Amino acid sequence: MQIKNFKIDQNLKELTPHRTVVLPIACYETTINQNIHGYIPLHWHDEIQFVLMVKGESVFQVNEERIVVKEGDGLFINSGCLHKAEEVNQPGSMYICLNVSPHFVLSPELYTTYVYPYVQATNLPCIYLDHHVTWAKNSLEAITQIHQLIHQKPSFYEITITMKMTSIWKNLILNGFQLEHEQTEVVKSLRMKQMLNWIHEHYGEKVKLDDIAKAGQLSRSECCRYFKKILKKSPVNYVTEYRIQQSLILLQQEDSNVTEVAYQVGFNSTSYFIDTFRKSMKMTPLTYKRKAAKI
Incomplete structure (x- = not known):
């Protein structure tokens, strides 16, 4: 079985059932x-x-x-x-x-x-x-x-x-793993997931850095450091990429159109959405929609 579309909740937790009929x-x-x-x-x-x-x-x-x-x-x-x-x-x-x-x-x-x-x-x-x-x-x-x-x-x-x-x-x-339990690492992981959760709940709205940072109980600068260190990108870039990811799902629906999808995923300009989509996917949203319809 090939999972072609990961189902993920707002916390980035995968929703795909991981079990056979009788085994977990x-x-x-x-x-x-x-x-x-x-x-x-x-x-x-x-x-x-x-x-x-x-x-x-x-x-x-x-x-x-x-x-x-x-x-x-x-x-x-x-x-x-x-x-x-x-x-x-x-x-x-x-x-x-x-x-x-x-x-x-x-x-x-x-x-x-x-x-x-x-x-x-x-x-x-x-x-x-x-x-x-x-x-x-x-x-x-x-x-x-x-x-x-x-x-x-x-x-x-x-x-x-x-x-x-x-x-x-x-x-x-048996191969020499030394176990550690650092509370700071636990807190860091929790804060990162809280910020990602907020983005995934609000990506269709106007997203501000202050709001992302607040979700993780961090300052703006510390929020940016978290994203740079853990995800190797800025919060703004992550939001943009996530919006493009969500647009792929919407574009596969028969009755969707590019303009509606752009606004649904949080872009306030169709032309900017098309330009951003092209840079990310190496094709326009319309081309992607047409290709998806043929699969």
Whole structure:
């Protein structure tokens, strides 16, 4: 299954159900440029995520860190961490994405000791899985096997998946990860999500820097520093990009027109919307709408 349009709420939390019929787990192939945005937009979810790059390479941003994941390698992304993905050079980059509820990793009796401290750690937003390293290679092979099991559904495949998830998790926690819980990091993450939440609720209105900063309980300058450090862009640029993202969804509706969409997503000028859209998507809104209608 390829998720082509991420459903995200105002907090950037992904709304896509991450489970099979019987297990709180989902595993599917993702071709980045087939997403509605042309990339995987910024989002987060409660599930932990494992990525295995099967074609090309991609740059993942996890919280403040940017990591290029090469073909054959992978990435562990912790619960609750903001992340996005874009192609690097080669079009058609594809990865296997394994999303798992932390509560599924181990039994309730072991969860408190061997899972909860790790998903709550502030120093473990992600871990690179290099296939040249034995323990990481074993984990990446297990991800491939889980992907096959979910699609082929042989006898007792649910038990086999459970065993392989235990093996993957044991590999992670046995390889020297020092846990940290810094309250300042927890507060920083919360404030960033509060500011993004405010933008996603009010992007169709006139957005002021003062209002964004207020949502995060920060000064204007500190608000700008948060965005620059974590998202590598200014609050204004983020608002503009988010408006363009939302316009893609509206433009796919048969009865929509460019002018109405421009004002719905917060632009006060159709010409400025068209110009901004062209710079972002390398085509006009009308061209995009016509292409979307043919898919």
